[in-house]
Amino acid sequence: MKKNYIGIREARINLSKMIRDVRSGMEIIITDRGTPVARLISAENLSLSLEERIKNFESCGLIEPCLRAKHEDTVPVELPKELLNRCIREDWGNG
Numbered sequence: 001m002k003k004n005y006i007g008i009r010e011a012r013i014n015l016s017k018m019i020r021d022v023r024s025g026m027e028i029i030i031t032d033r034g035t036p037v038a039r040l041i042s043a044e045n046l047s048l049s050l051e052e053r054i055k056n057f058e059s060c061g062l063i064e065p066c067l068r069a070k071h072e073d074t075v076p077v078e079l080p081k082e083l084l085n086r087c088i089r090e091d092w093g094n095g
Helices: 008-013 015-023 043-047 050-060 081-092
Strands: 003-007 027-032 035-040
Touching: 003 008, 008 015, 008 027, 015 027, 015 035, 027 050, 035 050
Parallel strands: 003 027
Antiparallel strands: 027 035
């Protein structure tokens, strides 16, 4: 999807053209003094999944990607109760 950045003043003046552009597949980012503040997208995009919407926000620079690695295949490890109790005591300063 092609993106176009436009200032608030220019957006007010060119709203009809912007809507035509969005209908043809463009995504328009409206900025206030160079900072993205709004995004104009086709209503068809409202059915995007949460993951797709998050990726769109990341690609626009509206949010930053999560730096933590996703470990979907990891399984919690069960630790012996005494070890856990010792760790808790040490953490609380009673160890």
